[in-house]
Amino acid sequence: MIDTVGSNTLVNACASTKYRGAVAACGLAGGMDFPATVAPFILRGITLYGVDSVIAPIELRKEAWERLAKELDKTKLETITTEIQITDALKISNEILDGKVRGRVVVQI
Structure with a gap:
């Protein structure tokens, strides 16, 4: 799952991700806070990936595109x-x- 909003929307993305799933966070329009517990990460093995779109090297950006x-x-x-x-x-x-x-x-x- 990919979240571009952050805050409560990111919490909901993590909460609704299936067992051993992953969430990529790449935006903070909703806020920088993360009002949640670690339960999804521990109980269901969820992984949260942060996506750097600010200082990523140009080579990495080209490869992604x-x-x-x-x-x-x-x-x-x-x-x-x-x-x-x-x-x-x-x-x-x-x-x-x-x-x-x-x-x-x-x-x-």
Whole structure:
């Protein structure tokens, strides 16, 4: 699972991850706190990975983008993508922070 929000949304991602699953955290729009316990990590063997998108070397970034271009099934990406208008951004942002949105949201500008 990939979480781009942090805070309570990251907690929910960890809580809903299957046994021995992994969560990649790559954003903090919802906050830097982590209001949870260690229970998912101990009882179900969950792993939390932090994704560095700020100071990662350019070589690593290029490799990541190349792998995404080759390995990502674009039809699956389309099934988890919702497009919205900029006028709906505030509404959807609240839903994201409340953990009610799955997949990705693309804002048409």
